[in-house]
Amino acid sequence: MTLVPTRSEDSFQLTAESVADNWKHNTKGVLIATPANPTGTAIDTDELVKIGQYCKAKGGFLIVDEIYLDLSLSNDLDARTHTGASQSTNNKDVKLQTVLANSELQDTVVVINSFSKYFGMTGWRLGWCVVPETMTPIVEKLAQNLFICPSTLSQKAALACFTPEALAQCEQNRNTLIERASLVFNAVQNMGLSLDAQPDGAFYAYINIKHTGLSAIEFCDALLSQYHVALTPGNDFGEHNADHYVRLSFATSIERLNEGLTRLARFVEALA
Ligand SMILES: Cc1ncc(COP(=O)(O)O)c(C=O)c1O
Structure with a gap:
């Protein structure tokens, strides 16, 4: 391959x-x-x-x-x-x-x-x-x-899954994802981190962390051990520029996302 x-x-x-x-x-x-x-x-x-x-x-x-x-x-x-x-x-x-x-x-x-x-x-x-x-x-x-x-x-x-009730629930879930997406994308940008391409679907933000000076694995390790927030290093998905990116999944509640984003912001601020 x-x-x-x-x-x-x-x-x-x-x-x-x-x-x-x-x-x-x-x-x-x-x-x-x-x-x-x-x-x-x-x-x-x-x-x-x-x-x-x-x-x-x-x-x-x-x-x-x-x-x-x-x-x-x-x-x-x-x-x-x-x-x-x-x-x-x-x-x-x-x-x-x-x-x-x-x-x-x-x-x-x-x-x-x-x-x-x-x-x-x-x-x-x-x-x-x-x-x-x-x-x-x-x-x-x-x-x-x-x-x-x-x-x-x-x-x-x-x-x-194909009943009208289930399909309505799935659409409601998708709308919730749209709300979480705007929360996450705005918060990430306010931290001075960038999304280099606008996501169209799914529940991920692929965040460029290059300017922090840490590799993706170092960034995720430190964030997890010091702030107990888990992101995934780009290296888990491929090789090209993978060291400069981390993936945030917003498949969790708004409350937990807010808490995670607050901790992430504190971590990024401490790195600056
Ligand atoms: C792009 C993509 N394809 C396939 C899968 C696997 O899905 P499944 O749960 O059906 O094995 C995933 C799971 O994260 C995925 O992100």
Whole structure:
């Protein structure tokens, strides 16, 4: 596997150019998460289509991890897919469309997704993938040999996700995430730290801590041992510039976030 460096100017996402530059004679395909973990940033739709077309031309595949797709941090419901509403033509708004909306890519693209995030079923070990028809027998063989099927309990529980009450609850949870996102993004900036690219979805802030002079691991170690706040060093997710970034997850209550952010601010102030 080749890890391809990304830039904040490209929302920490691959570009068609970076894919072409890194494609080797034995490359089989490209894996992209959008919105991504740890950055929460989504890939530009046009760029994703270009990458899909490139993969297709090379006889390769494109796997798109859309696990955070429905956790958009925008409240523009028209831009979101599961509402069934008509799609907006504004480029920023269509960012969180499923890649499968592009009919020409449907025979090249594999989409993976899970009940873990939008439906809050982390730990139930239940997900799905959408594969081109020609790949179905191959994926079936893999599934049969690796795990036969997801547990019946998880499958039955997941059916309850599609009731109107459950969907309303999920939307309410997403709105809560939007509130927490603005709290966190503002607080981080007030501390003099920066988010180099605006997150589009998920529940993460990928914070640039370079100017503190500490590496990401030193920063997280000291914050945890002195202030009892846990952030994740960029090194847990990759290599490129990873020492300069830490990930904050806001998958916790506003009260705990406020407490954590106050401690983080005190820590950053003491470093200055
Ligand atoms: C981008 C991304 N894909 C997949 C997963 C794994 O999810 P699951 O709980 O379905 O294994 C995660 C979990 O954090 C994730 O961030």
